[in-house]
Amino acid sequence: xxxxxxxxxxxxxxxxxxxxxxVVVEFSAKWCGPCQRMYPLVHAMSLQxxxxxxANVDVDDxxxxxxxxxxxxxxxxxxxxxAQKVTLFSRxxxxxxxxxxxxxxxxxxxxxxxxxxxxxxxxxxLM
Amino acid sequence: MHQAxxxxxxxxxxxxxxxxxxxxxxxxxxxxEAVQNHVKSLNWxxxxxxxxxxxxxxxxxxxxxxEHTVCGVAKDGKETLLSAEHIVIATGGRPRYPTHIEGAxxxxxxxxxxxxxxxxxxxxxxxxxxxxxxxxxxxxTGLGLDTTVMIRSIPLRGFDxxxxxxxxxxxxxxxxxxxxxCTPSRVRRRPDGQLQVTWEDLTSGKEDMGTFNTVLWAxxxxxxxxxxxxxxxxxxxxxxxxxxxVDAQETTSIPHxxxxxxxxxxxxxxxxxxxMAGKLLAQRLCGQSSDVMDYDNVPxxxxxxxxxxxxGLSEEEAVARHGEEHVExxxxxxxxxxxTVAERDASQCYIKMVCLRKPPxxxxxxxxxxxxxxxxxxxxxxxxxxxASYVQVMRTVGIHPTCAEEVAKLRISKRSGLDPTVTxx
Numbered sequence: 001x002x003x004x005x006x007x008x009x010x011x012x013x014x015x016x017x018x019x020x021x022x023v024v025v026e027f028s029a030k031w032c033g034p035c036q037r038m039y040p041l042v043h044a045m046s047l048q049x050x051x052x053x054x055a056n057v058d059v060d061d062x063x064x065x066x067x068x069x070x071x072x073x074x075x076x077x078x079x080x081x082x083a084q085k086v087t088l089f090s091r092x093x094x095x096x097x098x099x100x101x102x103x104x105x106x107x108x109x110x111x112x113x114x115x116x117x118x119x120x121x122x123x124x125x126l127m
Numbered sequence: 128m129h130q131a132x133x134x135x136x137x138x139x140x141x142x143x144x145x146x147x148x149x150x151x152x153x154x155x156x157x158x159x160e161a162v163q164n165h166v167k168s169l170n171w172x173x174x175x176x177x178x179x180x181x182x183x184x185x186x187x188x189x190x191x192x193x194e195h196t197v198c199g200v201a202k203d204g205k206e207t208l209l210s211a212e213h214i215v216i217a218t219g220g221r222p223r224y225p226t227h228i229e230g231a232x233x234x235x236x237x238x239x240x241x242x243x244x245x246x247x248x249x250x251x252x253x254x255x256x257x258x259x260x261x262x263x264x265x266x267x268t269g270l271g272l273d274t275t276v277m278i279r280s281i282p283l284r285g286f287d288x289x290x291x292x293x294x295x296x297x298x299x300x301x302x303x304x305x306x307x308x309c310t311p312s313r314v315r316r317r318p319d320g321q322l323q324v325t326w327e328d329l330t331s332g333k334e335d336m337g338t339f340n341t342v343l344w345a346x347x348x349x350x351x352x353x354x355x356x357x358x359x360x361x362x363x364x365x366x367x368x369x370x371x372x373v374d375a376q377e378t379t380s381i382p383h384x385x386x387x388x389x390x391x392x393x394x395x396x397x398x399x400x401x402x403m404a405g406k407l408l409a410q411r412l413c414g415q416s417s418d419v420m421d422y423d424n425v426p427x428x429x430x431x432x433x434x435x436x437x438x439g440l441s442e443e444e445a446v447a448r449h450g451e452e453h454v455e456x457x458x459x460x461x462x463x464x465x466x467t468v469a470e471r472d473a474s475q476c477y478i479k480m481v482c483l484r485k486p487p488x489x490x491x492x493x494x495x496x497x498x499x500x501x502x503x504x505x506x507x508x509x510x511x512x513x514x515a516s517y518v519q520v521m522r523t524v525g526i527h528p529t530c531a532e533e534v535a536k537l538r539i540s541k542r543s544g545l546d547p548t549v550t551x552x
Contacts, residue, residue, distance in 0.1 A: 031167035059171065072175050
């Protein structure tokens, strides 16, 4: 299933809950034809890849969030993943980042366009 | 929507070219959704561009507090005070409802609404003679809807009147009904939901009535200045038009406040013109240039079913300015190639070039009525901006087969009295 994300706080929560899993966030718009075509395909992928978390952000409903992630075109797919290797340093870093007000969560990969094959290939590569 | 209507016409032409087409229906909803989605994508594009250029965007409705400060209210009621060294007003205009007509506000719609209707407007009465009125009536007719245009006096006021009457002639030949010299007195809603319009025929003085599903007001636009509190800033407006008075630098009565676009007095109400004026203003404010906007020879096109593109002076303006003896008008009727096989009536396909009579015969205005008029006019507008003469236009080799080449082939003057109609079948 694809989680609808409304704002920065919801995205933070979602990313945190994902743990080490790959997170795929689609930024889309209701007026965008290619986005409409992708909906069922992304939904199908969310059912197929159970260890990957899927979310959707509507760029009109969540303008601030779209702005924060510099979305210029739709659909844009951004993928997030926390560091898998847990070292003392990364544990410390995580503690500092999460406790501070600074926002974590830089996408490790991003692409624009309604390319389902490209999306699936990248998911398989990163998951 | 104009394109949707044109496609309808092309579908009708198609069998002549060998395409076997079954009767085709038009679905308003599909078209409206596509148009609405496109508009929304444009709004998105603008927001992205502002973001990219690090422009702070406040989605608030504001008015002046004093000449350097504006106060704005957001949707949630939150107030924001903003002050600036320079302020540019570009609030544009809105369609005007003829509120003196009973029922106008309650039962009629404007061009703002037509693109957002979820259902087809059905049998429509368009009141007005502006390009908005004629363009709307044109595509509604093209989509197969029963359409009537009510004109009080003349069509396309401000445009060349000979061209304007050819525009309406073509529309009439395509099935648009015209009620000339009439003005509406009231609109009522019948129990069955339809609208009953009563109007007066100004020549006979008689009253008449008609029933429509939709009434579209296209009787003029008013500038968005009412809620700006311009008095608080000392910005002057023309008391009749309510538009902001500006000089050649777009400056208002207050040195650091400027106005561009439809809200400013004496400007052509065209988007590209406002955009260019804005860019030049920005460059001047940043000290990058001292160039001022040239409002002369601005090309434009009326996207009626048969399109009318023009740049420069109308024939009547040229005659008024220079005198009839000093003006030479070359003209020709022509038949677009695409009309021949499809057996379409090309009686109104016409071109007129207004020039100074004195050699080399500077081109004062070009008027083109035919398919793709916008594309045709855009190219020639450059020539006219560069001061093209009739001689230079004649030395320009035409591209064949096009409609545009007919401009370069203009030889017959009105003064000669020779027949400008097409030769051949």
